[in-house]
Amino acid sequence: MTGTAINCVEADLGWGGRAVLRDVNLEVSAGELVMLLGASGAGKSTLLSALAGMRCVLSGSVEVAGNRSGRAGFVPQGLTGVDSPLAVEEHVALGRVTGGWRSSGTELAAARALLTQLGIGTKARDRLMELSGGQRQRAMIARALMASSSLLLCDEPTSGADMVLATEIAGVLRGLADEGCTVVVATHDHRTFTPVCDRVIGIASGAIVFDGRAQELDEYVLQTIYGATR
């Protein structure tokens, strides 16, 4: 791992002037796979939004090393656009935001390369609705990588997935981190991600209450993060 991918210094994060997270100090190295844990409403999505470049930094600074325009790739919770008639490669190519009314040959080739890297290259011309749940999620990861191959932000990527599928998705994200991509995953599914992540950030009561290695995640820490809501 070389270089710093994320650097938050004394950052207050929130919406409409109201802070959700206070005094966030966080430095993430390139190639780390970081799991964000916290109860619903604790501020995981707010932190993810700040890293995604949305205007929720009230004070302090949040710096990310995304693509050339400073953008991260984003994998949303849940899947939308499944009923569109577009081929998977077209979906993925759209992840790179450029003008024009159709994807260029270069963009489609880059999309196919990413799909191949993620093990679904043969599905490039299929429609999203023709893919299995795991394949769809891989396609969405590929779309995010089209925007940035250096920083990937995932919001509950295993939401609604069974154990096998969740493990498959976690493995894909681990593979990307091993290749140098910084991956930040906001999740409730700590059992799936603990074996593959490098680091855990626990959020509770508007602050980071735990920042350590996955091996340090025990019942006491989980109790601290989730409290009575767990």
Add this chain to the structure above:
Amino acid sequence: MIVAVLNGPLGFFLDPFGLRFFLYGLLAAVLAVGGGAVLGPVSMLRQEAYLTQGVGQSMVAGAAIGSILGVPTMLASFAAAMGAAALVHLVGRARFAASSSAVAVVSSVLFAIGIAVISADRERGVNVSNVLFGNILGVSEADLIVLAGAVSIAVVFVLRNGRMLMLAALDEQVAHVHGVRVRALDLLRLGITSLVVAASVQVVGVSLVVVALAVPYLVVAPWTRSLGGLVGLSCAAGAGIGAIGMYLSYYADIPSGPAIVIVAGSVFVVSRFLGMVRR
């Protein structure tokens, strides 16, 4: 031989051109349905068929009030369409009500106001039937120029921003994070859609205007998997539907709006049937 062909199959297509209104009507239909279709893929993937229909209905109020104030019908209809689209958008954003509920309330109220105004002031001669179902006979050169202008704006807009529009239609949050200015682009798109809808009313009428945006996309969706194909083929299908609809209108002596819609519905059914057979 040549005379036989001209009197036969070719004559079928060429005879109506002896009438100027048919030529203007044909051009208007091709522009309205073919050009409007450029906005179809994004509108339909955003599930805005109902919104488009609602915006169309709202224009009755614009046409009626415009006739009282002496404002050109198209301009007044456009203002009403923009107002309705903005109102629905704001209500949806503010989460006062579900988007579909906002469309229902806004469009019904404006439609009712329009009918009430027309009924209360019959002397001005606003023809409800023409507003609802279109009046191709009344298409003037000025109408054609306005329609061509509106469609040109829509085409240029999609040619420049189609990929970003599609990403926002597929996933607004992802588009936002990836750098698309979703809200600004969306407002611009709604404005241009309102413009095209207002300009198309003369051809298909407010109650049928949604067909111009929705059906061409639905017809081609089973047959292409690329964004370029969706946009290009939708326009081609729309232009074909508009032209065939005009011939049906001419030979069956029925209003242009319903004729175009009947053709659109038939083509849609055939396309879906062939799509199922192919599978």
